[in-house]
Every structure is written in structure tokens, then in C-alpha cells.
Amino acid sequence: MTRESHPTYLLDRTRLHDSHTLDVHRKNDGYRALETILKEGHSPEQVIDLIKNSGLRGRGGAGFPTGLKWSFMPDANKDRRARYLVVNADESEPGTCKDRVLMEEDPHGLIEGILIGCYAMRIRAAYIYVRGEYRFAYDRVAAAIEEARRANLLGKNILGSTFSCEIWMHKGAGAYICGEETGLMESLEGKRGHPRPKPPFPAGFGLWGQPTTVNNVETLFNVPFILDRGAEWYQSMGTENSPGNILIAISGHVERPGVFEVPLGISAREVLEDCAGGVWKGRRLKAWIPGGSSTGFLPASEIGLAMDHESLKNARSMLGTGAMIILDETACTVRSMEILSRFYEHESCGQCSQCREGTQWLTQILHRIENGQGRMEDLDLLSSLASGMAPGKTICALADAAAIPTHSLVRHFRDELEEHVRRGCCPVPSSPGPAAAPPRSPSVEVKA
Amino acid sequence: MHEVTHETRNNLPPTLVAEFTELCTHYPERRAALIPALHRCQEELGGWLSPETLEAVAGFFELEPVEVFGVASFYPMFHLRPRGKHLVSVCHNISCDLRGAQDILDEACKASGCTPGGTSDDGRFTLVRVECQGACTSAPMLALDGVYHEGITPEDVHRILGGVQ
Numbered sequence A: 001m002t003r004e005s006h007p008t009y010l011l012d013r014t015r016l017h018d019s020h021t022l023d024v025h026r027k028n029d030g031y032r033a034l035e036t037i038l039k040e041g042h043s044p045e046q047v048i049d050l051i052k053n054s055g056l057r058g059r060g061g062a063g064f065p066t067g068l069k070w071s072f073m074p075d076a077n078k079d080r081r082a083r084y085l086v087v088n089a090d091e092s093e094p095g096t097c098k099d100r101v102l103m104e105e106d107p108h109g110l111i112e113g114i115l116i117g118c119y120a121m122r123i124r125a126a127y128i129y130v131r132g133e134y135r136f137a138y139d140r141v142a143a144a145i146e147e148a149r150r151a152n153l154l155g156k157n158i159l160g161s162t163f164s165c166e167i168w169m170h171k172g173a174g175a176y177i178c179g180e181e182t183g184l185m186e187s188l189e190g191k192r193g194h195p196r197p198k199p200p201f202p203a204g205f206g207l208w209g210q211p212t213t214v215n216n217v218e219t220l221f222n223v224p225f226i227l228d229r230g231a232e233w234y235q236s237m238g239t240e241n242s243p244g245n246i247l248i249a250i251s252g253h254v255e256r257p258g259v260f261e262v263p264l265g266i267s268a269r270e271v272l273e274d275c276a277g278g279v280w281k282g283r284r285l286k287a288w289i290p291g292g293s294s295t296g297f298l299p300a301s302e303i304g305l306a307m308d309h310e311s312l313k314n315a316r317s318m319l320g321t322g323a324m325i326i327l328d329e330t331a332c333t334v335r336s337m338e339i340l341s342r343f344y345e346h347e348s349c350g351q352c353s354q355c356r357e358g359t360q361w362l363t364q365i366l367h368r369i370e371n372g373q374g375r376m377e378d379l380d381l382l383s384s385l386a387s388g389m390a391p392g393k394t395i396c397a398l399a400d401a402a403a404i405p406t407h408s409l410v411r412h413f414r415d416e417l418e419e420h421v422r423r424g425c426c427p428v429p430s431s432p433g434p435a436a437a438p439p440r441s442p443s444v445e446v447k448a
Numbered sequence B: 001m002h003e004v005t006h007e008t009r010n011n012l013p014p015t016l017v018a019e020f021t022e023l024c025t026h027y028p029e030r031r032a033a034l035i036p037a038l039h040r041c042q043e044e045l046g047g048w049l050s051p052e053t054l055e056a057v058a059g060f061f062e063l064e065p066v067e068v069f070g071v072a073s074f075y076p077m078f079h080l081r082p083r084g085k086h087l088v089s090v091c092h093n094i095s096c097d098l099r100g101a102q103d104i105l106d107e108a109c110k111a112s113g114c115t116p117g118g119t120s121d122d123g124r125f126t127l128v129r130v131e132c133q134g135a136c137t138s139a140p141m142l143a144l145d146g147v148y149h150e151g152i153t154p155e156d157v158h159r160i161l162g163g164v165q
């Protein structure tokens, strides 16, 4: 069992039998925050101020302050265009599987968060963009939407108030780049998921060119709790700059992989040891990734770092999606990086040459090092290629997502790279060797 | 309003036409329903998107077929060539790799009679390697016709694929 000495809220309801049903949800304070706002006539501005004061930061990877993002939406009295909330449920960053838990086990919590967000930004239509593979999560949220609609928690004049709002489900089709907010909007419009140059930003020019806010599932899931219990309560958890609890998915070489709720700022060691039962099979820790594949490898010596935005940024990494990936002493960091590089190559949308070509070159170089054909010059070549790709050199941050772990590999695991080159093979006896080449075509090859 | 010719309308089953017409009402612009519609076509019309299907969908959405092809080919979940009756997807990304995805893939090849990316001679299976499926904390994983099997061993692979007609 997990040791949860800290207060929890995000996963509390998910432990109840039939937690996905409206009945169980309402018996456990569900929709109470929405009801209060509507009955007591809180103004949208009041709601935004409360979210601002709480210090809630986005859980989709970038950690942007949510209240501030909401306040970027144009004044509805002056700008009469239709406006939208887009819920980012694309969850495709390797290692990340936390939004899935919320959607499958507590879909009404997400719906309430969406409705409060829409109320605050005077939005009347929200779209939940769910990655196509999440069929069960999709069905659970879709069923919850139907239940909510029948209970007048959704649709016209919600709970007899003047507030009306619709929520639509939308299914993606397996492209990681559609998690990037502008790629997502293109995809939702029925196009290829090609990210758009920014500016213009979504608040001014988003879905169909209308004012739009994009938020992650877990971000919105936090909202009803803040409304219900207050900003002060929220700030009593986590750190000053990263308040609240966060869902950490911990995977790889651990005894008990899983999704755990912890306060921001908890040490990574505590998550590894207390939540996940430590490195598996009594082995030693070699490397760890703090927040999903884009945040890079850190050495075992840094496992004492705090899981919050500032601490990890100072360590030249990122909190990202809070998805920890653990590599034990039998893992080969070069192979793992090759797998990530292959992933970014496969997922690059191809608009920017630095990203399209750069991810291919990174994969080729890593492949030859892992395969024993690397040269010493390749190490600096990896760094210089990564520096040529990011930051800020491409339309979106996918190129950064490939560059950051590359830099971190060369910075922290140079010895292991050099040993591959010197020995002319992978020096890790248990490693399966080079990873398989990426599928070049999105469609399936068929035998002649 | 859009005009759909009889010819193109006839190429999509009426149930799908009705479904897509309703789907379009969720959005201010019809085209937004394109990707969900392609999913439904793939589900209902043989597990892949044939040129004829793409053309019929283009007709419904009043788009050039090449435009619809350009969208469909961007997304890994859409199959533009015929595939086996059952689709086996094995995740080969980092969290699964660390917990033995290679062994799962090897067993899936044996049990299905496919090479990765290929279809078995009897046409029963197509096997694909896929990127992270969001099952990382219960790695390794395999999906059979879209249904996840998580935390599996190579023995499980035989059981799962063996039970399939």
C-alpha cells in the first residue's frame, strides 16, 4: 500500500465502488462547487480570481498559471465571438497515464471542472479531445456526460440557472503532436495535426479562429476542489510556487508501478521508495526521468530532488507531466534514448526542418552508437544537433522535447556513451541492444 | 447548405450517413467531424480505409478526396491498406521496453504468425509496433482489436491470441 501521510483529494473518490457513476459522485460532494456558484450567483470574475489566488498551475506539462491563462480570454462584452474550452485528453507523452485514471474512475469530477471553467470564461461549448486509443476512458466520460445531461447538470439552464453549456467528446487518432495545443486545434478542425506558429495565441485566435482556452484534464480536475475548499486550503499543500497535489505516474524498474497522489515538492526519492516500493529486485538505481520522456535523464545522485517546477528547472530538467521513469543498473541509457529519439522522429509533424531532419539524425547516431559503430565525435555531434533544434527554433516544442533528453544523456551519461564507442558494442550485458527502426509509413505493410 | 450527390451518398451506408449528419451538429463547421467519421468508417467497413471509402467520405464532407487522404494518412490509427481480421498492437516505447516489451513482441510474432508491420498468411492477424499507449504503469502491454491487455507476460500473449478466431 502507498504511504499517504499527506492530505489527498484527487484520488479519494476513485477508491469508491462505482466511483464513475453520478450517484456515487454526488453522494461524495460532487457538483457541490458548481451548485454553490450558480445558487449564490458568484461572478465569473470572482471564480477566475479564486483560481488565480490558489496558484494552480497547468498539469499538461508547461505548468502555466491557470487563473492567468483564463484571464487572457477577451472581455465577452466587447468581443462577441463564440468562445471555446478545449480539454486536452490526448495524453501521449511516454510514461504519462494519469489523466486516464481520472477519466476512467471519476469522469464527473472532470465534467464539473469543465463546467466551472466555462462559467468563469463565459464559454458555452467545450470539446474533450481524447486520444483515440483510450476507448474505455472515452466511453466512461461519454456515459457520464449523458448522466449529467439527464440530471440538468449540462445543457440549457443548468440547475435552473441562466448558465447553459454543452460538452462534446472528440476522438483523436494516435498522433502525439495533437497533444500540442495548436496541433490539437488543427486536428479538432478535421485537419492534419500541424501546430500553428504563435502568436496569435489561442485566447485571441483558437479553434475556428475564435477565443479558446486549452487545459489539461488534471488541471480542470483540481478546479472544483479549489472552489469548494478555498485558495488557502489549496496552498496548504505543495510549495509556495507549486501549490496543491499532483498525480505522479511512476513506471519502469520499480516494485510497484502506479499513479500516486502526492504534494508538489515531495522528494523524488520519497515517491520512488514510499509509493513505488523502491527499485525492483533489490537492484540499484542508475537513471531516472522526472516528468515524462521530454524531461531528460537524471543520474541516481539527484534522486533527492524535489518534484516541483523550480527545483527541477534548476537541475536543467522539468516537472513536465510528473511521469517518473526509473532505470535500474541493468538498463542501457543509450538504448532508452534511442527509443525516445525514434519516438520523436516518428511523431514529428515535419513542418520544421530542424525537427524533421534533426530527430532522424539523432536516431541514426544513437542507433549506431548502441550498435557498436559509434565514433567519439558522435558525442559532441549529438549535443550540437540538439542545440541546433531548440530552444525556440521551431514552430512547436516537440523539437525541444527531443533535444532536452539528448543533452541530458550527454551531460550525465557521457561515460556510458564513450564506453559504447570504445568497446564497439553495448557494454550493458542485459540490454537487448539497438532498438528496432521506426515504422516509416503510418499505414500497415501487407505481405505481397 | 451542402449538397451531396446521390452517387456519393449511396457509397456510405445510410446508417453512417445519419450518424455523420448528427455528428456534424456538434461543431460550427462540418469538417470537424471528419476524424471521428473516419474512425467509424474504419470500424464498420472492414477495418481499413479503402480508396472508395475515402472518396465517399470526401463526398459527404464536400472535400477533395486527396484532402481526406492527406488527413487519414497523417494519423497512425488509420489503416490505408487492407489488414488482417484482428489487429495486435504492441507498445515498444520506454516504460514497456524497460519491462520486457521485446519479449512480448517476439511472442506476439510467434503466436500470430506475423512479422512486425505484417499480416499473417491466413489473414487472421496484423501485428504493429506502436508508441506509448498510456499504460506505462502496467507495462508491458498489448492491445487486441483496441482492447488493452496490461501487465502481461509472454505466456499471456499466447493465451490472448490463442483465443481468437
Ligand SMILES: Cc1cc2nc3c(=O)[nH]c(=O)nc-3n(C[C@H](O)[C@H](O)[C@H](O)COP(=O)(O)O)c2cc1C
Pocket (backbone or CB within 6 Å): A057, A058, A059, A060, A061, A062, A063, A064, A066, A069, A088, A089, A090, A091, A092, A093, A176, A177, A178, A179, A180, A181, A182, A214, A215, A216, A217, A219, A220, A396, A397, A398, A401
Ligand atoms: C509535443 C507536445 C505534446 C503535448 N502533449 C500534451 C498532452 O498530451 N496533454 C496535455 O495536456 N498537454 C500536452 N502538451 C501541452 C499543451 O500544449 C498545453 O500546454 C496544455 O494542454 C495546456 O494545459 P494546462 O495549462 O492545463 O497544462 C503538449 C505539448 C507539446 C509541445
Ligand code: SF4
Pocket (backbone or CB within 6 Å): A177, A194, A195, A347, A348, A349, A350, A351, A352, A353, A355, A356, A394, A395, A396, A397, A398, A399
Ligand atoms: S517542431 Fe517538429 S512537431 Fe513541432 S511544428 Fe515543427 S516539425 Fe512539427
Ligand code: FES
Pocket (backbone or CB within 6 Å): A094, A095, A096, B091, B092, B093, B094, B095, B096, B097, B131, B132, B133, B134, B135, B136, B139, B141
Ligand atoms: S510506454 Fe508502453 S504504454 Fe507507455
